[in-house]
Amino acid sequence: MKTEPKILTEEKPFCTLCAERGELLYARLSDSLFGAPGQWNLFKCPRSNCGLIWLNPAPLPAELHKVYAHYYTHDATAESLGRKAVRLLYNGLSKLIQWPIGLAQARRRMEYLYLDDKFSGRLLDIGCGDGAYLRFMAARGWKAEGIDLDEQALKRARDLYRLNVSQGTLEEKDYTDSSFDAVTLRHVIEHLPDPLGTLRHCLRILRPGGTLVVVTPNSESLGHGITHEYWRGLEVPRHLNIFSLTALRRCARELGFTEPMQSSFTTATGADFILDESLALQARSQPGNLQGIEKKTLHFKRTLRAVLLQYREHLSLKRDPSIGEEAVLILQKR
Secondary structure: OOOOOOOOEEOOOEOOOOOOEOEEEEEEEOOOOOOOOOOEEEEEOOOOOOOOEEEOOEEOHHHHHHHHOOOHHHOOOOOOHHHHHHHHHHHHHHHHHHHHHOHHHHHHHHHOOOOOOOOOOEEEEEOOOOOHHHHHHHOOOOEEEEEEOOHHHHHHHHHHHOOEEEEOOHHHOOOOOOOEEEEEEEOOHHHOOOHHHHHHHHHHHEEEEEEEEEEEEEOOOHHHHHHHHHOOOOOOOOOOEEEOHHHHHHHHHHOOOOHHHEEEEEEOOOHHHHHHHHHHHHHHOOOOOOOOOOOOOOOHHHHHHHHHHHHHHHHHOOOOOOOOOEEEEEEEOO
């Protein structure tokens, strides 16, 4: 059996956002998703106006490539016809319920990454993967381009869809100031060693009036409260910093944005996926239970529970706006 190379780490005792010393939240977690070696601890900032969760110790920057050695973006296996049929049937039937309760409309806004009310312009998607979002926005008139670290995903974006994508980090690129009308990061900020630094670069390359959109797993979500250390949004050791709505608002303040210059909220639009995989991880941990999160295997009861929890979460947002599975921050540059 091949032994995975050890990942070298560094201590991270203090909060990335406010420099407060963290408190242990979860200890000795393993990567049960993609098999990165090691056991990992998560710490939480005790300040009520922050609450960031982070990995401590964390992989050294030069070691980060090792935690993505078997990442899902490397799997180009085509979806089976049976699973595709079930997915299409689910999507069709679910709309009958989602439209009356407003979930379908919320999902449509997420599909645009909240740029549905903006005129087309130049768009940069950071962490673009194989370019699904870029294709969607290009078809709607945007001049869309993307960057990502995953060369395999980028190759599909270039070869199959002829998209304008490049490999690397934002900090490595030579984008000029005020060159984009919108910058988007969906499920990216949690992977970044220096989230505030990257967001500052995003704002630098935005034109005045431009929009920065950040979407990330919400650590105060209903799903985290139910599944605890098995919550899919933790994803050790790839998620270096895990945000709540409060922590995202702290980011905005650190960047100089007052309330009128930002919009922040949580959403249940992706809760069915996140909850389904969280429940699978929880089930997998039980003695004698080999049920995993294999994408080609359907687990009807578990998936039904995840969908019902999604509806519960969406309907509960009016009472408690902080419990959606994903947190969203939208900044308008002046």
